Amino acid sequence: MSIKVYYFASLKEHVGSSEHELDFTQALTVNEVWLQANAELVLPQNTLAAINMDYVSWDSLVSDGDVVAFFPPVTGG
């Protein structure tokens, strides 16, 4: 299975990349996606996660073809 992972704003700078592609063979949670993609990095507090542009909790399962995004609290308006 394969997913795309996007990073935005300060998290993109923290990770040093705007996106990753991740292949996996068994079901992963959002938290496990972060750990597989960025095992060496500390996860900043308050980081938010989305699957296919909907907010999700960190124990949500990802599926083949999903787009997962990680980003800091939003500051628009």
Next chain:
Amino acid sequence: MAIKITELAFDPYHELKLYQNTQLEHLGAIGATSLFIGTMRDFNQGSQVTGMSIEHYPGMTEKQLDLCIEKAQGLWSILDSLIIHRVGTITPNEVIVLIAVWSAHRGDAFDATRYIMEALKSTVPFWKKECLETDTERWVISNTSGYQ
């Protein structure tokens, strides 16, 4: 209902007028128009700010704005709404966001405008990075609650 994300500076009153010209189906039904315009300050958290860049997550931005409007429609009787938000490079005094809500009665328009603005501030994926007078940059860490 319309949502627009733009890199270009805009005149909110001109945009409002243009949009109102398209509201033919609501002629006679609109009794209230409520408007919120957010502009960029030249100061924040004790620092002089000379500019700002706003990043967003294309697609999720529009999806979450749609959700803000959908939730507002569930709470108040809204005839129409318009949201315009800047992205990219912005300078002080420029408009960042316009929210307009039209309804039959003022209570619905006032309350829905406030609700949409607060929901935008807490759920829609925009991120501001400020340029300071000292030639340094910093991310805005979080939005404060408008109800405090």
